Amino acid sequence: MPEPFSFRxxxxxxxxxxxxxxxxxxxxxxxxxxxxxxxxxVKGLAxxxxxxxxxxxxxxNTYHLMLRPGAERIARLGGLHRxxxxxxxxxxxxxxxxxxxLSELRKVEEACVTFRSHLDGAxxxxxxxxxxxxxxxxxxxxxxxxxxxxxxPASRAEIERAMRLSLRWAERGKRAFAGRExxxxxxxxxVQGGDDSGLRAESARSLIEIGFQGYAIGGLAVGESPQVMxxxxxxxxxxxxxxxxxxxxxxxTPGDILAAVARGIDxxxxxxxxxNGRHGVAFxxxxxxxxxxxxxxxxxxxxxxxxxxxxxxxxxxAYLHHLCKSGEMLGAAVxxxxxxxxxxxxxxxxRNAIADARFAxxxxxxxxxxxxxDLPPR
Amino acid sequence: MPEPFSFRxxxxxxxxxxxxxxxxxxxxxxxxxxxxxxxxxVKGLAxxxxxxxxxxxxxxNTYHLMLRPGAERIARLGGLHRxxxxxxxxxxxxxxxxxxxLSELRKVEEACVTFRSHLDGAxxxxxxxxxxxxxxxxxxxxxxxxxxxxxxPASRAEIERAMRLSLRWAERGKRAFAGRExxxxxxxxxVQGGDDSGLRAESARSLIEIGFQGYAIGGLAVGESPQVMxxxxxxxxxxxxxxxxxxxxxxxTPGDILAAVARGIDxxxxxxxxxNGRHGVAFxxxxxxxxxxxxxxxxxxxxxxxxxxxxxxxxxxAYLHHLCKSGEMLGAAVxxxxxxxxxxxxxxxxRNAIADARFAxxxxxxxxxxxxxDLPPR
Numbered sequence: 001m002p003e004p005f006s007f008r009x010x011x012x013x014x015x016x017x018x019x020x021x022x023x024x025x026x027x028x029x030x031x032x033x034x035x036x037x038x039x040x041x042v043k044g045l046a047x048x049x050x051x052x053x054x055x056x057x058x059x060x061n062t063y064h065l066m067l068r069p070g071a072e073r074i075a076r077l078g079g080l081h082r083x084x085x086x087x088x089x090x091x092x093x094x095x096x097x098x099x100x101x102l103s104e105l106r107k108v109e110e111a112c113v114t115f116r117s118h119l120d121g122a123x124x125x126x127x128x129x130x131x132x133x134x135x136x137x138x139x140x141x142x143x144x145x146x147x148x149x150x151x152x153p154a155s156r157a158e159i160e161r162a163m164r165l166s167l168r169w170a171e172r173g174k175r176a177f178a179g180r181e182x183x184x185x186x187x188x189x190x191v192q193g194g195d196d197s198g199l200r201a202e203s204a205r206s207l208i209e210i211g212f213q214g215y216a217i218g219g220l221a222v223g224e225s226p227q228v229m230x231x232x233x234x235x236x237x238x239x240x241x242x243x244x245x246x247x248x249x250x251x252x253t254p255g256d257i258l259a260a261v262a263r264g265i266d267x268x269x270x271x272x273x274x275x276n277g278r279h280g281v282a283f284x285x286x287x288x289x290x291x292x293x294x295x296x297x298x299x300x301x302x303x304x305x306x307x308x309x310x311x312x313x314x315x316x317x318a319y320l321h322h323l324c325k326s327g328e329m330l331g332a333a334v335x336x337x338x339x340x341x342x343x344x345x346x347x348x349x350x351r352n353a354i355a356d357a358r359f360a361x362x363x364x365x366x367x368x369x370x371x372x373x374d375l376p377p378r
Numbered sequence: 379m380p381e382p383f384s385f386r387x388x389x390x391x392x393x394x395x396x397x398x399x400x401x402x403x404x405x406x407x408x409x410x411x412x413x414x415x416x417x418x419x420v421k422g423l424a425x426x427x428x429x430x431x432x433x434x435x436x437x438x439n440t441y442h443l444m445l446r447p448g449a450e451r452i453a454r455l456g457g458l459h460r461x462x463x464x465x466x467x468x469x470x471x472x473x474x475x476x477x478x479x480l481s482e483l484r485k486v487e488e489a490c491v492t493f494r495s496h497l498d499g500a501x502x503x504x505x506x507x508x509x510x511x512x513x514x515x516x517x518x519x520x521x522x523x524x525x526x527x528x529x530x531p532a533s534r535a536e537i538e539r540a541m542r543l544s545l546r547w548a549e550r551g552k553r554a555f556a557g558r559e560x561x562x563x564x565x566x567x568x569v570q571g572g573d574d575s576g577l578r579a580e581s582a583r584s585l586i587e588i589g590f591q592g593y594a595i596g597g598l599a600v601g602e603s604p605q606v607m608x609x610x611x612x613x614x615x616x617x618x619x620x621x622x623x624x625x626x627x628x629x630x631t632p633g634d635i636l637a638a639v640a641r642g643i644d645x646x647x648x649x650x651x652x653x654n655g656r657h658g659v660a661f662x663x664x665x666x667x668x669x670x671x672x673x674x675x676x677x678x679x680x681x682x683x684x685x686x687x688x689x690x691x692x693x694x695x696a697y698l699h700h701l702c703k704s705g706e707m708l709g710a711a712v713x714x715x716x717x718x719x720x721x722x723x724x725x726x727x728x729r730n731a732i733a734d735a736r737f738a739x740x741x742x743x744x745x746x747x748x749x750x751x752d753l754p755p756r
Binding site: 076082085298319323332 | 461675703707
């Protein structure tokens, strides 16, 4: 009998929290960052490298995997952990966000969302129940309810409609999930409500009433200003139960993450470290560094000689510049590695700082480092 | 004072030879395969991975590196070994072959070849002396003379003209190289002469008269039949000094390599293992396996559970199929790794077989394995 999913709050420093999740595939220290493995691979990196970068959990996308190679196929192959050779925890999204952002044709109805696959044009249905079924077939440790996420700006009426639909889908998702909690798996509800405080509060209250093992804040980082995003987090986070993990979906830059941890968020996922890595941008304690920039062309220094990540210490900026200019895969892989390692270094730094009751100082120092910017040219 | 370049013939089995090269950056056991690191990176793999695949030496391309990032720049950055984080031996080609195959506009004259860069359209000159200078700036352990390689079929007159020009360039290259031998570096001459035995013999004799530390056979695998290629090797190899390494440029498939080792060749380079890896083809003891093929879609077996390469044992065929269908970088990287590991496993197997005087048996067994083909579907 596996241990049930649990979350233990270890300590807090202001609103910032340090905790620990127990999942069927192991522990996750929080605040945690989840690299995105859209198509059952964190782009450009082998699973050992993702682990070496410090990841304890990855996110995979239901939308992509249901279309290719298919959830039933992955189940027949022993589940997603085995399929992608990632033995540690996996969180899967519900597919809803990508149905909205990737499929050209879609129809949202009470029963389900129907969309045209971006791969072969086939019409596909995704209901709250099917989203749960798919995530169970994948074997994800943490599943997400199907929701409807609206891009901002949007009218209050539109935000409200989607929020209420998401609540009804949350209830249906929970019913469909029944029984899996006993096997140690978790289902998270998703707070919607756009940039409207009242709707956000209603969404949070209703979800808590339904009852989930964790709560996500969805529908942010979808077009609103950073101010609005931070204000929404500040209003919603305190409403969520203190003994459950809080997950801010799809966020964000290192600065966004520090700001959200300061407001009580425990979990994050974002494509930025890998996507920007593929586009030649490194995240460092000096802020983002654009390796294609000509200033690096003859710079024999590594990205950061004091980084705990070997890739950030080994390769010269000049070499990374060359790889990026030449479109070589190794550049994308090295920078994805460097970026994931930096994100996880930041998360570990935050966890330690919270334990030592110096989170505010840690945050101020990190931000000051980014403000100072990159090393002067030599 | 570095040890001078040397080649020691350890034993022979028929015409097949086992030997050892000493270079400024270490030993290379022969027969040796050199992965191609065109733009100062073996595509898709970090240097540690290339080493882990069994490589003791890599090839880099003068043509690409002279255009980007430039030989002088690499020299200012401490040379190519340091630039690409590859501390072991490097052989560089002279640039001639790629001037012929990649640049749109080119003019071959006695003094030099002038060509239009495929990157920025600039007109660039490459003389036999400049080819040596560039390779010295890169710091390559083994440099190649500039030659002119003609695509086959070609007229005897054209083949003869290019062969004689290559001989004159060989002499000029050797003069330009003077002094570098004392520092332990090596320069190889290149036998040309197309598919004409008489011209090949003349080229070989003249090069030996000039005197090089090793001899390459160029101008093969450029459009001729495998029969012609093998016949040319069979005629040329025995003419070359037994105490110098023999390098067959740009070859080839595992079968080509076995056939050439059987005829006395010691060194090879080829893009096939990495290029085919990027295109979803694995080289295995069962022959080439096309992972995109639907037969692998639900095959939970690894490529080869008995492979010494962890990547060939770890990932399921179904997962590799998925990565290839999805165009994920990890598929290209894993298959490049698997292929390089297989090539090096084959080279090690040949070296051991030669030492044990059972090369013919080893070759027959390898070929029988490829003939039997892939595992039957389960």
